[in-house]
Amino acid sequence: MSDSQNLLAEQRRALILDEVRRRGGVRVNELTRRLKVSDMTVRRDLDALARQGVVEKVHGGAVPVVETSTHEPGFEAKSALELAAKEDIARAAAAMVVPGSAIALSGGTTTYVLAHHLVDVPDLTVVTNSVRVAEVFHAARRAGTAGGDQPGAAMVVLTGGVRTPSDSLVGPVADQTIRSLHFDVLFLGVHGISAQAGLSTPNLGEAETNRRFMRSARRVVVIADHTKWGTVGLSSFATLDQVDTLVTDAGLPEEVREEIAELLPDLVVAGGPEELSPPRDA
Incomplete structure (x- = not known):
């Protein structure tokens, strides 16, 4: 994958995370319409965000991870x-x-x-x-x-x-x-x-x-x-x-x-x- 494609993915995931935090959750079908990408692309983005520990995948979408006051994410x-x-x-x-x-x-x-x-x-x-x-x-x-x-x-x-x-x-x-x-x-x-x-x-x-x-x-x-x-x-x-x-x-x-x-x-x-x-x- 090229650097430009990586950057687009990173920007897209930042937008998804913003939406999750702002609304308290998102659905895959909403994100596909808003971002104009495939269902599979959105699911890969949600997988990546879940691995980073910033969202939790649920049926049909994702919700924010509620962090405790002592949780310190890695660099x-x-x-x-x-x-x-x-x-x-x-x-x-x-x-x-x-x-x-x-x-x-x-x-x-x-x-x-x-x-x-x-x-x-x-x-x-x-x-x-x-x-x-x-x-x-x-x-x-x-x-x-x-x-x-x-x-x-x-x-x-x-x-x-x-x-x-x-x-x-x-x-x-x-x-x-x-x-x-x-x-x-x-x-x-x-x-x-x-x-x-x-x-x-x-x-x-x-x-x-x-x-x-x-x-x-x-x-x-x-x-x-x-x-x-x-x-x-x-x-x-x-x-x-x-x-x-x-x-x-x-x-x-x-x-x-x-x-x-x-x-x-x-x-x-x-x-x-x-x-x-x-x-x-x-």
């Missing part, structure tokens, strides 16, 4: 979701990075996509607790991107620590490394975000490491697609008033954007007709 399962949204968010976030600055990237699939957009930014110092993010910069250096070993290539610091299912490093070693450093900007991926619970994660170790990241940053930018809004993990690690900017995608409903705009200094909606912060009353 591969999460990386296949909301691909277009993550790309839009990553492009908008990358535009905020100044050459020569010191930035931090937390673990997560959205920060992983962002890393690919930063390999050509000169003279960056990048601190991360994500094995996957570090691999992006190391691969770029080996391939000669951003000058390879020439001046301009990013200097990358991987914190060390205990590896989580999402390939983040957490725990005392990671926390001690971060505690001694200072960043211009932290780009923070999250499991869940809500008005009441703030930023949350199902992993207690990751919660503490994220707190340490936030204390060491002059500016905190949360990068999260629209499906993260309303999700609450086991441990809250920050309130929304501790966030400087939220970068999300155009799939976020207008009423939610208005709610967030009242809670945060800066909301960037990426991938729409224009990327902007919703207007506020004077």
Whole structure:
């Protein structure tokens, strides 16, 4: 199967998952009409989503999997979701990075996509607790991107620590490394975000490491697609008033954007007709 066909399948599955979550379930015959594909194609898509653990197949369709507050999906399962949204968010976030600055990237699939957009930014110092993010910069250096070993290539610091299912490093070693450093900007991926619970994660170790990241940053930018809004993990690690900017995608409903705009200094909606912060009353 070609790359373009793979991409179409990924986009189609993201649309199906969105529909499942929004409506609480879908039927195969509805999806075939909406997506203009065969019954067999839809069933293969549902099989793939079921293997990722994000939907449950039922007779004639699928329903969402109700996740507990302690459920932590693996990196591969999460990386296949909301691909277009993550790309839009990553492009908008990358535009905020100044050459020569010191930035931090937390673990997560959205920060992983962002890393690919930063390999050509000169003279960056990048601190991360994500094995996957570090691999992006190391691969770029080996391939000669951003000058390879020439001046301009990013200097990358991987914190060390205990590896989580999402390939983040957490725990005392990671926390001690971060505690001694200072960043211009932290780009923070999250499991869940809500008005009441703030930023949350199902992993207690990751919660503490994220707190340490936030204390060491002059500016905190949360990068999260629209499906993260309303999700609450086991441990809250920050309130929304501790966030400087939220970068999300155009799939976020207008009423939610208005709610967030009242809670945060800066909301960037990426991938729409224009990327902007919703207007506020004077």
